[in-house]
Amino acid sequence: MSMTKSDWQSITLSAVLLAVAACLPLTGDAYMLSIGITIAMYAVLATSWALFSGPTHYISLATAAFFGLGTYTTAIGIENGLNYWVTLPIAAILGAVLAALVGLATLRLSGVYFVIFTLGLAELVRQVVTWGQNVSGQKGLYVLTDITEVHIYWQLLVLAAIVYLTGWAIGRSRLGFALRIIGDDEEVARHSGINTSRAKILLFMVSGATAAVVGSMLAPRYIYIEPALAFTPMLSFLVVIMALLGGTGRLWGPLVGVIPFTLLWEAISASFPNQTTLLLGLSFLVIVYLLPRGFVGLIESGKRKMREREAFA
Amino acid sequence: MTTGPTVLSLRGATKRFGGLVAVNDMDFDVTEHEVLGLIGPNGSGKSTTLNLISGALKPTEGTISLRGTPISHLSAADISRRGIARTFQLVRLLPSMTVLENVRAGAVFGHRRRWGAEADAHAMRMLALVGLDRRANAHVGELTYIDTKRVELARVLASEPKVLLLDEWLAGLNPTELEEGITLIKRLRDEGRTIILVEHVMDAIRSLCDRCVVMSTGLKIAEGTPEQVLSDPEVIRAYLGDDDA
Ligand SMILES: Nc1ncnc2c1ncn2[C@@H]1O[C@H](COP(=O)(O)OP(=O)(O)OP(=O)(O)O)[C@@H](O)[C@H]1O
Ligand SMILES: [Mg+2]
Numbered sequence: 141m142s143m144t145k146s147d148w149q150s151i152t153l154s155a156v157l158l159a160v161a162a163c164l165p166l167t168g169d170a171y172m173l174s175i176g177i178t179i180a181m182y183a184v185l186a187t188s189w190a191l192f193s194g195p196t197h198y199i200s201l202a203t204a205a206f207f208g209l210g211t212y213t214t215a216i217g218i219e220n221g222l223n224y225w226v227t228l229p230i231a232a233i234l235g236a237v238l239a240a241l242v243g244l245a246t247l248r249l250s251g252v253y254f255v256i257f258t259l260g261l262a263e264l265v266r267q268v269v270t271w272g273q274n275v276s277g278q279k280g281l282y283v284l285t286d287i288t289e290v291h292i293y294w295q296l297l298v299l300a301a302i303v304y305l306t307g308w309a310i311g312r313s314r315l316g317f318a319l320r321i322i323g324d325d326e327e328v329a330r331h332s333g334i335n336t337s338r339a340k341i342l343l344f345m346v347s348g349a350t351a352a353v354v355g356s357m358l359a360p361r362y363i364y365i366e367p368a369l370a371f372t373p374m375l376s377f378l379v380v381i382m383a384l385l386g387g388t389g390r391l392w393g394p395l396v397g398v399i400p401f402t403l404l405w406e407a408i409s410a411s412f413p414n415q416t417t418l419l420l421g422l423s424f425l426v427i428v429y430l431l432p433r434g435f436v437g438l439i440e441s442g443k444r445k446m447r448e449r450e451a452f453a
Numbered sequence: 454m455t456t457g458p459t460v461l462s463l464r465g466a467t468k469r470f471g472g473l474v475a476v477n478d479m480d481f482d483v484t485e486h487e488v489l490g491l492i493g494p495n496g497s498g499k500s501t502t503l504n505l506i507s508g509a510l511k512p513t514e515g516t517i518s519l520r521g522t523p524i525s526h527l528s529a530a531d532i533s534r535r536g537i538a539r540t541f542q543l544v545r546l547l548p549s550m551t552v553l554e555n556v557r558a559g560a561v562f563g564h565r566r567r568w569g570a571e572a573d574a575h576a577m578r579m580l581a582l583v584g585l586d587r588r589a590n591a592h593v594g595e596l597t598y599i600d601t602k603r604v605e606l607a608r609v610l611a612s613e614p615k616v617l618l619l620d621e622w623l624a625g626l627n628p629t630e631l632e633e634g635i636t637l638i639k640r641l642r643d644e645g646r647t648i649i650l651v652e653h654v655m656d657a658i659r660s661l662c663d664r665c666v667v668m669s670t671g672l673k674i675a676e677g678t679p680e681q682v683l684s685d686p687e688v689i690r691a692y693l694g695d696d697d698a
């Protein structure tokens with residue numbers, strides 16, 4: 141299909157926004173940069189999560205499993221003399237393979253089983269890594285590189301650009317159309333000739349590979365990693381909440397949720413460090429009750445009202 | 454019209470739901486360009502038979518073949534790609550999409566696969582065929598009941614199926630709509646399509662079907678022209694006699 145004028149407008153706008161974001165380190169403010177990294181990280185995670193969960197409505201709580209897998213891939217790779225850059229594609233492949241296995245095992249089942257399975261998976265992987273480390277007598281791993289915070293930030297921005305381009309391309313492809321049909325009515329999808337399992341697994345692989353690469357990119361930031369940090373279930377829940385807050389109906393939706401929520405979360409974690417889990421649950425309830433379709437839904441129904449008003453005027 | 458080559462055949466097709474035998478040892482053939490009526494009282498197993506053919510359900514026993522090739526082990530998606538398309542007794546549309554997008558689903562993924570402008574043009578032709586081309590950009594939520602049925606039919610036609618399965622497509626229409634509906638299916642018939650029609654509307658059965666298979670409690674109890682089966686005492690008993698207890 142050819143590109144329309146509005147496609148070019150969106151691409152230009154995205155490129156400009158990305159360029160502006162890339163200038164953040166020039167402010168020289170370390171705190172700003174640190175928040176920038178967190179926002180970029182959640183933006184990539186939530187957007188790639190929504191690529192799969194948006195159209196299929198399958199809620200995955202496995203983000204931490206993929207993220208941790210990537211973190212450990214890079215840590216172990218570097219410990220064994222691999223170049224950092226080589227560990228990124230390895231993490232992507234491992235993430236995709238893990239996603240394919242999970243997908244084969246669960247995507248034929250209904251959504252509820254999928255949620256539980258993915259949550260269990262993250263925990264399982266964490267236990268396996270913990271056990272592996274106990275056997276080898278270590279508690280964690282050092283990730284010593286000369287990669288600075290600024291590098292991590294820019295890498296995440298490049299990854300974000302790749303994720304947006306991928307999402308945009310999928311949205312215009314047969315695969316994207318197939319997923320929308322699956323999200324609307326899986327029975328119709330099957331009877332229209334769509335291999336529904338394959339479509340879902342492919343998207344889940346994209347999402348899993350991306351989360352693994354994010355984990356790899358963040359590994360040098362942590363310097364010392366252990367399972368409780370790399371596989372924290374909190375990460376999976378935060379990604380889901382941010383994506384739902386923004387709305388999964390549009391590619392840019394999750395970003396709209398990530399920015400305010402990251403800032404809010406920074407404030408909450410600083411003021412109530414012992415109540416984070418409670419407040420996380422509360423935010424989840426509030427979002428699901430008040431904004432079931434996220435900011436995207438709010439914006440779009442606002443637009444519709446405007447149009448109706450114009451039509452009546 | 455029953456002299457063409459056999460397109461679809463069922464041999465011993467059986468479906469059990471626990472102790473209930475919903476479809477019991479069904480045998481019948483559908484020949485090319487034929488409109489076969491599948492009729493019978495409520496709960497006699499008509500929809501289940503269509504589900505077996507379309508791959509929505511796997512037969513417990515027996516085989517179903519398309520032009521001599523067994524298809525009963527295939528997934529619904531594969532069966533659809535091989536050219537069997539269906540409507541559902543309770544209309545199923547894609548609620549988040551426009552009329553055109555609904556029909557495009559059939560054009561993009563069905564038996565004959567298209568993409569881009571070609572798929573859109575083809576979907577528009579199918580909408581014109583069912584008389585809905587002017588509502589192409591409407592949201593499916595805005596449609597009247599018969600128009601939702603039209604969209605579903607257009608989606609199914611867009612895949613260019615070799616065999617069309619219509620499950621009570623005429624049910625629930627008011628008299629005017631019914632007349633339009635019968636005209637529409639007559640046109641499909643005149644185009645030479647191969648159709649299995651599950652139907653309760655007697656007028657439609659008489660005017661549309663070349664041949665009928667009658668089911669009762671999962672069994673085939675009669676087969677023949679509409680006149681033959683509708684005057685068959687056993688068929689009359691099946692329709693009227695089940696509730697004489
Ligand atoms: N998925 C299922 N599980 C259990 N029983 C089923 C299932 N589908 C159908 N049945 C049963 O099988 C029998 C045949 O049902 P079917 O829907 O095929 O009848 P039908 O001839 O299409 O009836 P109607 O004219 O009311 O549509 C019924 O007794 C029904 O309750
Ligand atoms: Mg039925």
